Amino acid sequence: MRQAMVVPVGEADAGPEVKAVYDDIKATRGIDAIPNFWRAIAHHPPLLRRTWETLKEIMAPGALDPLTKEMIAIAVSATNGCEYCIRSHTASARKLGLTDEMFGELMSVVGMFNETNRLAEAYQVEPDAAFFRRADDGGAK
Amino acid sequence: MRQAMVVPVGEADAGPEVKAVYDDIKATRGIDAIPNFWRAIAHHPPLLRRTWETLKEIMAPGALDPLTKEMIAIAVSATNGCEYCIRSHTASARKLGLTDEMFGELMSVVGMFNETNRLAEAYQVEPDAAFFRRADDGGAK
Amino acid sequence: MRQAMVVPVGEADAGPEVKAVYDDIKATRGIDAIPNFWRAIAHHPPLLRRTWETLKEIMAPGALDPLTKEMIAIAVSATNGCEYCIRSHTASARKLGLTDEMFGELMSVVGMFNETNRLAEAYQVEPDAAFFRRADDGGAK
Amino acid sequence: MRQAMVVPVGEADAGPEVKAVYDDIKATRGIDAIPNFWRAIAHHPPLLRRTWETLKEIMAPGALDPLTKEMIAIAVSATNGCEYCIRSHTASARKLGLTDEMFGELMSVVGMFNETNRLAEAYQVEPDAAFFRRADDGGAK
Amino acid sequence: MRQAMVVPVGEADAGPEVKAVYDDIKATRGIDAIPNFWRAIAHHPPLLRRTWETLKEIMAPGALDPLTKEMIAIAVSATNGCEYCIRSHTASARKLGLTDEMFGELMSVVGMFNETNRLAEAYQVEPDAAFFRRADDGGAK
Amino acid sequence: MRQAMVVPVGEADAGPEVKAVYDDIKATRGIDAIPNFWRAIAHHPPLLRRTWETLKEIMAPGALDPLTKEMIAIAVSATNGCEYCIRSHTASARKLGLTDEMFGELMSVVGMFNETNRLAEAYQVEPDAAFFRRADDGGAK
Numbered sequence: 111m112r113q114a115m116v117v118p119v120g121e122a123d124a125g126p127e128v129k130a131v132y133d134d135i136k137a138t139r140g141i142d143a144i145p146n147f148w149r150a151i152a153h154h155p156p157l158l159r160r161t162w163e164t165l166k167e168i169m170a171p172g173a174l175d176p177l178t179k180e181m182i183a184i185a186v187s188a189t190n191g192c193e194y195c196i197r198s199h200t201a202s203a204r205k206l207g208l209t210d211e212m213f214g215e216l217m218s219v220v221g222m223f224n225e226t227n228r229l230a231e232a233y234q235v236e237p238d239a240a241f242f243r244r245a246d247d248g249g250a251k
Numbered sequence: 252m253r254q255a256m257v258v259p260v261g262e263a264d265a266g267p268e269v270k271a272v273y274d275d276i277k278a279t280r281g282i283d284a285i286p287n288f289w290r291a292i293a294h295h296p297p298l299l300r301r302t303w304e305t306l307k308e309i310m311a312p313g314a315l316d317p318l319t320k321e322m323i324a325i326a327v328s329a330t331n332g333c334e335y336c337i338r339s340h341t342a343s344a345r346k347l348g349l350t351d352e353m354f355g356e357l358m359s360v361v362g363m364f365n366e367t368n369r370l371a372e373a374y375q376v377e378p379d380a381a382f383f384r385r386a387d388d389g390g391a392k
Numbered sequence: 393m394r395q396a397m398v399v400p401v402g403e404a405d406a407g408p409e410v411k412a413v414y415d416d417i418k419a420t421r422g423i424d425a426i427p428n429f430w431r432a433i434a435h436h437p438p439l440l441r442r443t444w445e446t447l448k449e450i451m452a453p454g455a456l457d458p459l460t461k462e463m464i465a466i467a468v469s470a471t472n473g474c475e476y477c478i479r480s481h482t483a484s485a486r487k488l489g490l491t492d493e494m495f496g497e498l499m500s501v502v503g504m505f506n507e508t509n510r511l512a513e514a515y516q517v518e519p520d521a522a523f524f525r526r527a528d529d530g531g532a533k
Numbered sequence: 534m535r536q537a538m539v540v541p542v543g544e545a546d547a548g549p550e551v552k553a554v555y556d557d558i559k560a561t562r563g564i565d566a567i568p569n570f571w572r573a574i575a576h577h578p579p580l581l582r583r584t585w586e587t588l589k590e591i592m593a594p595g596a597l598d599p600l601t602k603e604m605i606a607i608a609v610s611a612t613n614g615c616e617y618c619i620r621s622h623t624a625s626a627r628k629l630g631l632t633d634e635m636f637g638e639l640m641s642v643v644g645m646f647n648e649t650n651r652l653a654e655a656y657q658v659e660p661d662a663a664f665f666r667r668a669d670d671g672g673a674k
Numbered sequence: 675m676r677q678a679m680v681v682p683v684g685e686a687d688a689g690p691e692v693k694a695v696y697d698d699i700k701a702t703r704g705i706d707a708i709p710n711f712w713r714a715i716a717h718h719p720p721l722l723r724r725t726w727e728t729l730k731e732i733m734a735p736g737a738l739d740p741l742t743k744e745m746i747a748i749a750v751s752a753t754n755g756c757e758y759c760i761r762s763h764t765a766s767a768r769k770l771g772l773t774d775e776m777f778g779e780l781m782s783v784v785g786m787f788n789e790t791n792r793l794a795e796a797y798q799v800e801p802d803a804a805f806f807r808r809a810d811d812g813g814a815k
Numbered sequence: 816m817r818q819a820m821v822v823p824v825g826e827a828d829a830g831p832e833v834k835a836v837y838d839d840i841k842a843t844r845g846i847d848a849i850p851n852f853w854r855a856i857a858h859h860p861p862l863l864r865r866t867w868e869t870l871k872e873i874m875a876p877g878a879l880d881p882l883t884k885e886m887i888a889i890a891v892s893a894t895n896g897c898e899y900c901i902r903s904h905t906a907s908a909r910k911l912g913l914t915d916e917m918f919g920e921l922m923s924v925v926g927m928f929n930e931t932n933r934l935a936e937a938y939q940v941e942p943d944a945a946f947f948r949r950a951d952d953g954g955a956k
Contacts, residue, residue: 154637188937197382214718225930232893241338295919329655355436366648373611470796479664496859507789514752523620577778805902
């Protein structure tokens with residue numbers, strides 16, 4: 111088993127600040143156990159608190175639905191090559207309805223644009239003038 | 252203006268292999284002019300052909316809708332910091348209905364997971380056992 | 393001039409949520425004008441608020457001093473190749489006392505470990521057992 | 534155990550060029566065993582020699598102290614996701630006085646700026662004019 | 675053993691589209707067993723087909739010889755820190771004649787330019803005018 | 816014109832340590848003017864000296880020829896998206912014989928493996944046992 115860089119904070123060992131976050135994670139996510147990620151960063155309670163509060167707010171339903179957000183999280187994690195994150199977000203996305211077919215298309219898109227990103231950089235392609243027309247560019251807000 | 256690494260292939264100068272791809276790009280996308288990206292890689296016709304054929308197939312409607320695919324493309328491009336690609340895919344996504352509100356949420360998610368990716372790596376967090384349960388893992392290998 | 397992806401929010405056009413953040417940025421930093429970064433993300437007020445609140449908390453003096461934190465920010469930004477961020481954090485660090493000599497040493501360290509990171513990956517080097525001894529591994533917290 | 538890409542060079546098997554470097558590593562660092570990184574790259578003696586000489590010079594005390602340099606090394610390694618490097622530099626930093634509290638703040642800064650780096654890129658934010666004022670810009674070019 | 679994100683497709687379980695690709699991989703490469711990479715992406719047959727067809731075309735002898743192409747693949751994979759890819763392409767390159775001496779020089783170059791890439795970015799160096807002279811820049815645009 | 820982070824060191828303003836390196840760069844490369852990269856890092860003479868000495872040694876003919884080394888440098892720089900480096904190494908490679916056809920194949924390989932790197936990571940593919948057989952693994956450790 112991989113040893114984390116710090117001693118993870120078990121639920122029984124959590125001080126009040128950490129315990130409050132752990133309780134909110136379990137209630138919000140409907141889970142019984144705290145994932146290893148949160149246990150690791152809990153060694154520094156402000157990091158745990160800020161990270162959880164931000165993530166909770168960002169992943170709430172809004173203009174984008176939760177499954178779309180998890181797929182975007184997978185795309186970012188695959189581009190960065192973060193194993194924990196790929197596995198974590200794929201597990202969450204599957205609960206929200208991600209099928210193998212969708213995963214295959216997601217991977218196709220992620221792979222493709224990691225390729226074209228490098229081609230656009232390597233050829234030093236000038237952005238097209240058409241990209242700069244904005245629907246709202248009639249004036250300052 | 253930024254000079255590309257190769258002399259871009261204008262429409263009037265395209266040989267038959269390049270012209271066939273250019274015609275298909277314009278017909279498929281419903282556009283009148285070939286974007287700079289395709290003009291640059293057209294200096295090597297097999298690269299143009301392969302890249303266009305793959306992209307055309309991947310971006311066609313499937314298990315994921317075109318707007319979701321463009322948002323994933325933006326997420327990848329933002330993570331890699333590719334200006335051409337960010338501008339290109341955002342322009343495409345706006346045509347498909349991406350609003351400023353959706354762009355703001357997309358950026359929030361992309362920013363957040365670029366942060367947590369590094370935390371998961373830096374703390375060397377062990378993936379949770381729960382991530383390894385697959386809906387289809389009774390299947391053949 | 394580079395056009396941002398959204399219409400930046402000028403100070404005169406800021407709604408109450410954005411204005412409150414802008415006022416806090418100016419008071420906390422002791423500056424008269426809102427930097428372009430905040431104006432851009434202000435198009436999505438929750439992203440502005442969360443990002444500023446987190447940054448303000450993180451950059452406050454703590455176990456690490458502000459100059460060290462800015463140098464770490466430069467190291468991250470140089471590794472990622474983000475021009476805005478390199479220029480922004482270097483400007484902040486110079487105000488806090490970063491000299492050219494310190495910048496040269498910082499760059500030497502950043503360059504060096506971007507090199508050795510790839511060597512360690514490319515050679516697939518096994519972490520030494522000695523790295524796993526922790527000062528605090530005598531027991532769970 | 535992970536197998537390196539090449540047969541590592543044990544101390545008993547080192548030729549004169551490698552042995553000289555190994556001896557200097559042990560003397561400079563005050564250690565008894567050669568870490569795996571050096572054993573791996575020792576298969577190509579000029580790479581070992583150049584890498585060690587550069588690292589030795591860069592990590593010597595100067596305008597930045599050794600602990601600051603190791604924290605910068607951790608920041609680079611976490612941004613790149615290099616496990617060996619994260620573990621190695623964190624072990625070195627702990628010997629130099631890095632506490633869990635400092636590690637938590639370091640991680641907070643590294644995570645934060647990996648997020649804002651992507652936001653600055655994704656929004657294509659123009660650097661502020663204020664960033665371009667240099668203390669020494671009256672000088673020769 | 676690391677569990678892949680999907681159930682890999684064994685040769686006995688391959689449908690006709692996958693089987694056709696598997697047969698072509700074995701014939702083209704002169705191997706008896708399908709590597710794990712292809713088995714994983716075969717869960718989404720169009721991804722398998724497109725990826726194999728592109729790779730087969732790209733790696734065929736052309737203006738660059740196959741060993742040079744494999745070394746470039748190693749350079750990309752080392753820069754991205756992809757273990758599977760580093761191991762896979764190094765195994766292929768060794769079959770094509772890559773010696774330990776060549777691997778050491780390859781790594782030296784890869785390490786070096788990962789360093790100078792960051793220095794060029796961090797110092798925000800302006801490209802020299804001399805870089806923009808092209809042998810073919812009398813041509814049409 | 817892009818302003819570098821430090822005042823570049825012109826040839827007329829170089830102190831003895833910098834001048835010695837500048838003279839060696841011009842003699843070794845057969846050029847009349849010092850490229851901007853070296854002028855920038857010359858603000859910190861030890862960084863200039865170390866970087867030049869390492870680069871000079873690495874790029875000398877050895878088991879790999881200079882053109883191959885420049886192509887590897889392009890591959891690394893394109894993967895990292897470093898404009899200065901892409902332009903600089905492509906200019907050098909063209910002098911050594913890189914044709915547009917070779918550049919097109921190089922880009923095809925670089926693009927392709929940036930794609931498959933992400934697929935291998937995203938699918939969490941286990942390296943094949945065959946990759947671990949080394950020609951020299953009878954040797955000492």
